[in-house]
Amino acid sequence: MDSQDFAVGIEDVKAAAGRLQGQLASTRLVESEALNAKYKARILFKPECLQRTGSFKFRGAYNRISQFNEAERERGIIAYSSGNHAQGVASSAKLFGINAVIIMPSDAPQTKIANTRSYGAEVVLYDRYNQNRDDVATPFIEDRGMILVPPYDDPSIMAGQGTIGLELVAEAKERGFEIDDLFVPTGGGGLISGISVAVKAGSPRTRIWGAEPEHFDDLRRSLIAGERVTNEAGHRSICDAILTPQPGELTFPINKHNLAGAIAVSDSAVRGAMRDAANHLKLIVEPGGCAAFAALASGEVDIEGRTVVVVLSGGNVDLDIYGGMIAAA
Template sequence: MSGFVVTYEDVERAAKQIEGVAVRTPLLEFAALNARVGQRVLVKFEGAQRTGSFKFRGAYNRLSRLTEQERKAGVVAWSSGNHAQGVAAATQLLAMPAAIVMPADAPTIKIANTRAYGAEVVLYDRYTQSREEIATKLAQQRGAVLVPSFDDPHIIAGQGTVGLEILQQSAALGAEVDRVLVCCGGGGLLAGTATAIKASRPEIKLYSAEPADFDDTARSLQTGQREHVKAGAQSICDALQAPSPGKLTFPINQALVSGGLTVTDDEVRSAIRFAFANMKLVVEPGGAVALAAVLAAKLPVSEKVCAIVVSGANVDPSFYAALLMD
């Protein structure tokens, strides 16, 4: 895998870099989930991670490597919320300034939490403005380091520590995993996880899980080129609305991922309710797509073990309450 921008050794280095700062999140098993889907399922719960999502892993791995001069200048990032919080928390720990470009319609809890970590929030309209252009211009004006949400080697490697932990924790449980389902927006978590897992367990199959109208990775895996989300597409999965797979992440996923699964917003809603009622977990819409795919039987049942990544728990309280009461 030396031809890729990220290697297994990069993920191992990232694990050492974030050790003691990031949380080693649990790999959980639920009798109710196993019974519902008819096989053994292990749940990697990234809602227990610092800031409530996996994003802190990559953010800290990237920012902790900045020089003293770069830290003084600060960073600029763009995010619908989880990368924003990950970057903001990392910059707070590293005592450096941060400005985060966020959509005005992002969940209020994500905007509030990002500000609470001390970051400056710059709001934009996701349907009429380009977050990348706004962030790039801001970084140039301030001489700050631009921190992409997924298309960065250190970000991908940091997210790949999820895959390392799945391998280590499933082995400790005596569980023979044969498939791993990963929530997918720009593909950073998927690419990192696939890099970590395939290096030592090439027989394990990985699948992306996406909202139905944001299935650009699934379509890209089919066509062999980077496809784009259709204009005007909408979903309750605010964390998974990247316009296309990343330039760095897609070649990795194209080589290592077996296919893409998609779920509807209604299937995501059902998964969130199931997680609350039967798993006692709070899950945000974007974090629930892999769980939704399993519950909706998007993959045939296997005699071995399926592992899924629940990637975040940062759900807006009013949305969550209304969904549970519906």
């Protein structure tokens, strides 16, 4: 497949950046001398945990919803999410005065459920291990006519997330360095596919690596197989934000073309990365949001002497649970 046949191109990402202008919090790169010394590399972190709604998800949700016409706005929005997409959609819907229903796992962090409700969305809970979220959403789509805003497999969502890549390339140019390696957390692949489109357009030599929880490494295995594969049921992880069954239909071709590979990380490694982010960067990062840092720390990619960027994709975590994870690390 030629890159021009992909669902999202660089012009789509640039258009998304135009729609998002004035709506985003600044998440300029930060670094730590101690971490640079520890890994013998220059490591810069993109703190999307400081983004509006506490994660990168606002970017894609706003880009998609901003393109609704009046008739679509009157129909309302339905979305499903473990929490970060939920908050991005709920917040964006509120900005445009659109009713939103969000289907969330009953075991999602309470802070994510509470924050989603705080934006005025109706939250419907389901059992992620025994129910299919598509089945839960069907009545809202078929009976109430609401419009589904998917979490990742949508061109406008992917393009919105890709604005992070534009910012990375622009800041690297501004500060006079080149990005050798880029680590990005991945679930369905919306974030990393959008970012990869922008980064490969502006920095073709950059190696891009996905990061996933153990037993949810569908992207890693799909890249090896050359086709989409599904995760086996019955496993759990603390990385609630990036637990998806398989790569997206639209995201995978882009990732297959642009990525150098993907790395599976343990919950223990993620806790260690969260602790280092708190200790050295003074940032609260949720488990899924720290998967890319854990992947870098795994040593699977040789980064010595290189300039590396790590995306910290979100910071929405219950503080009591967060404290326990940091202590366990």
